[in-house]
Amino acid sequence: MTFSRGVLVAVLSLLPTMGQAYELSDWDSVTAAARGQTVYWNAWGGDPRTNAYIDWVAEEVDERYGIDLEHVKVSDTAAAVTRVVAEKAAGNEDRGAVDLIWLNGENFATMKENDLLYGPWAEQLPHFPLTAPNQNPEVREDFTLPVEGYEAPWGRAQITFYYDSARVDEPPRSIPALLDWAKAHPGRFTYPQPPAFLGTTFLKQALLALTEHREALYAPVGEADFESVTAPLWAYLDRLHPYLWREGERFPAGGPRMRQLMGDGALSLAFTFTPSAPAAAVLDYQLPPTTRSYILDDGTLGNVHFVAIPFNAQHKAGALTVANFLLSPEAQARKQDLSLWGDATVLDMSRLSPEQREAFARDGRAAESLPPSSLGETLREPHPSWIAPLEEAWRQRYGAQ
Amino acid sequence: MTAGVAYRLVVGVLPWLTIALLSVPVVAGVLGALAPAFGWLPVLGGERLTLAPWRQLFAVPGIVDMARLSLVTGLVSAALSLGLVVLFLGSFLHTPLYRRIQRWLSPLLAVPHAAAAIGLAFLLAPSGWVVRGLSPWATGWAYPPDYAFPGDAWGLSLILGLVVKEVPFLLLMSLAALVQCQARERLSVARSLGYRPLTAFLKGVMPGLYPLLRLPLYAVIAFATSTVDVAMILGPTTPPPLAVAVVGWLNDPTLSMRFMASAGAMLQLLLTLTALLIWWTLERLVARVSRGWCRDGRRQCGDRWLAGMAWLAMRTVLGLMMAALAGLALWSVAGYWPFPAFLPWPPIAHNWLNAADDLVAPVWQSLGVALAATLVSVVLVLGALESETQRRRPMRPWAQLILYLPLLVPSVAFLFGLVMMQAQMGVRPGLGAVIIGHAVFVLPYVFLSLAESYRRLDPRWSQQARSLGAGPWRVFWRVRLPLLLTPLLTAAAVGFAVSIGQYLPTILLGAGRVVTVTTEAVSLASGGDRRLTAIYALLQLLLPALGFMLAMLVPRYVFRRRRDLLPGTD
Amino acid sequence: MASLRLDDIVIHQGQHRLLSLDTTVAPGEVLTVMGPSGVGKSTLLAFIAGFLSPAFEAQGCVLLDATRIDTLPAEQRHVGLLFQDPLLFPHLDVAGNLAFGMVREGTRRQRRARIHDALSSVGLEAFAGRDPATLSGGQKARVALLRVLLSKPRAMLLDEPFSKLDAERRGEIRHWVFERVRDHRLPTLMVTHDEADAQAAGGRILRLTERDTVMGPTDKEERA
Structure with missing residues (x-):
């Protein structure tokens, strides 16, 4: 086996390498090497608006850099991670099927810990300084894990609650108030089943609001007393669950399913990680026109999401060029436009020219979405090591999966 | 004579190819998943055999x-x-x-x-x-x-x-x-x-x-x-x-x-x-x-x-x-459809128009994969059935079992191992691998749909043709194939439909690069928009329906002046 | 024209010896083979035509004049075959059926002319483009024989060729077929249940019995 793999590598090294070599320090050499490459971008494909945006990116990079960008729609980013793992297992060192991957948090932590990432490269991108990383440390930190240039920031998310104003007069504005509201409206609220991303996020949001040891959440879980830090959360959930949809015995599989239940009228209150999503869903007839959004008074969790390049990506130069384009003011402004996608920018407005800022002001904001002024405090994500124990503890208590 | 030799060669080889297509992926896939089940996966640090994965499995709550x-x-x-x-x-x-x-x-x-x-x-x-x-x-x-x-x-x-x-x-x-x-x-x-x-x-x-x-x-x-x-x-x-x-x-x-x-x-x-x-x-x-x-x-x-x-x-x-x-x-033309309205009113084209651009690629890929997988399967099945006819011997029980192998072994059990094998052999994920993967599931259905008609075809047709001087190829192309056109097209339509419906092999063997209406439908089912999900589910229906329609209409057209071959006149 | 020689033919089904036979059919002679079902009449025809099922085993030679044909693939034996069903290919028209077996010689126009002549000889010249399904039983039988004749066979095998025709047509078709066979001086083997067929054929009659069956020079010894 070792022998045959050696032979394979030897043979492959004799073949002319695909594309040209490049130097990260010489950006022109990157774009030159990128020309003609096909970049396979593995990105969640569950939202038509996101997909449409990525289609636009594909057209642009084709026109500007001669890159053929293929959106590989995954229903779970972990599937792309799985593929890189399988490739590494098979000794595939430089012909990886994944060139660029949209991820953050746990998937990033997994890939970084297992040396599945190419880098560091992100801070060498010409557009990276526009994020003003010194003023905005969150672009260098992914769920408290230092990014160290192994992924480039792309967008921001923040937990946003939404409700049907035709059925709810006054929505709860804090985690404790949510319990009282649920008692008054049994069966009309729920959260996705952890380990679904949004479900775990709800656990973290509730934990941050309830625990007396908030600072412990920003250090690795091993350094804290997990039981005592999380005890208030379980006490809260024990009281909340009987008043949830299906009396807390079933949970929706994910955020989209929860939105569907809102659309059906089964729920009256729900939440999302994409502030623009409720407005977008109204435009697409998925939610009632009477939908309204808000943020909890004490603030909600927010994070930055990133793009990374696997260690064995076959078209790294192309992937780098795409990542840099994603950070361009034009691409970021278009992404933030609510009529198109509505994902918040990671650029710092102070670094942009007045004309560039202008583009960000263009906004198709509708009544259903969050008024800009109501953007509350953003709570930082806890250390990613908390995620697995939280999910496991939840599973032990409430779920079989 | 050479034509006869070539014919015998092809007819001799195709059944073995069929058996290989049905059994190799399944067996290799199971083996590929068996090793990690006992802790063997060197790249993840699993270098010795252990029962730990099983202990971990049985500790899962609710297992x-x-x-x-x-x-x-x-x-x-x-x-x-x-x-x-x-x-x-x-x-x-x-x-x-x-x-x-x-x-x-x-x-x-x-x-x-x-x-x-x-x-x-x-x-x-x-x-x-x-x-x-x-x-x-x-x-x-x-x-x-x-x-x-x-x-x-x-x-x-x-x-x-x-x-x-x-x-x-x-x-x-x-x-x-x-x-x-x-x-x-x-x-x-x-x-x-x-x-x-x-x-x-x-x-x-x-x-x-x-x-x-x-x-x-x-x-x-x-x-x-x-x-x-x-x-x-x-x-x-x-x-x-x-x-x-x-x-x-x-x-x-x-x-x-x-x-x-x-x-x-x-x-x-x-x-x-x-x-x-x-x-x-x-x-x-x-x-x-x-x-x-x-x-x-x-x-x-x-x-x-x-x-x-x-x-x-x-x-x-x-x-x-x-x-x-x-x-x-209804869902595909629904606007906001509040409970308990019985009908979505007014119906709108928005959903279809909005989705139209995105539909093109998945529809083409679905068609391409399904046509190719069906073609591969039909060729192999025809070869296997010809060989059976030549030897005038019914299928042995073990061959029957192999035919059902991909249907009897749970696909989750062997697809993960297959992905490992695919990477190991340096097969590029993509259309080729997906087509073969589909063919594994398509072939049994094509065989089952076609076998009965093939076996029932009166052997005297070929005998008559050969006594008139037609060699084995000519008999196959000019006599057996036309006589079997209707069941053959129906079997192809069944195979086509099976391919359109495949999810796991598409997503795993294609590394997500091959996007079909089914992968889109399932990935959108997790996205929750009923309208779009309905559109893709309808396409999942329409493509096979198209196949069946063709399978019905083509013989009707080709044989429009051939009373004995018009379907529905038996 | 050739004669059909069946040289010391023995057919086994497993251990059971089905029949043995040694005879020569002269050009234009119709040798009638009769006997109850299961004695191997059709097996004999299958062997001569080249379609013997693997369940049977045969020894001996089939010769057309001096040429041994039982080692040739069926399509090269030039042995014409008529079943009790006319077996006109339903996907071809009448002319297509006739063209199917025709030797590819001469121009397309010449071949078309030959088809026309053949059809005219039986008064079916207007039927060239017809769907065979629209023909009457008698017409089908005629086209079936024309098809075989146009393939220029050197011998004929008839497997109960008249059994499905209605009684009034039967004599007429039968007469016509034998006439053609004699015209073409084809050595012919006919399997039938019908005494009238045998009488009309006017040649030797070979009666197979349930037990081992023999004919020809070795006939008497074997039976004894």
């Missing part, structure tokens, strides 16, 4: 429930489907109702599992069509009621979804088997002895029919115990059936979960084998118990009552399917 759920839903749905099919055949064989339903079988079979499940979920959900139809005037509900269906903990909705799909499959399989076991003759003998129709069928035909239905039934059980897409849409979530959980573990970002996932895949394999073993035991038992009953000479056994039940159940199954498909159509 017993998952296994039981898979086992029970699989066995119950198979038993219900078989019961329904048998009662229906017994009561209505050779009646106009039977012939009417027979005509719908292939199209019904062509409805992909995911599309049928999505439609059923739309229909039966708390906010679904049934409840809307009754609310609020009968139920008083202004909001959707809070009951768990689909997704009930018992798996009833999952069972229902499986039955709806398995009944047409078993009926179709029975068509050929009925001829083979000379049901008509057996029935007339029993009827002339004074047996009522159903009793005559049960006592006179079943003992001959059942052995022929055994493998299809086992395939049904294997599918039902290991389904992923149907269970994801209709099954319970806490806990889900085992196969769904295994796919979840495979996708878990924690890499060490991969060992447990492999053990889970092996457990799934064992579970399916257990289900088959249980069924086999029950089979023996029923055979023993019914032996006396067959001979007791009683001429009826509640025939009329059972016939009524069979009629009702069959109507329900077909009605559910139709209503589910109608629901899909």
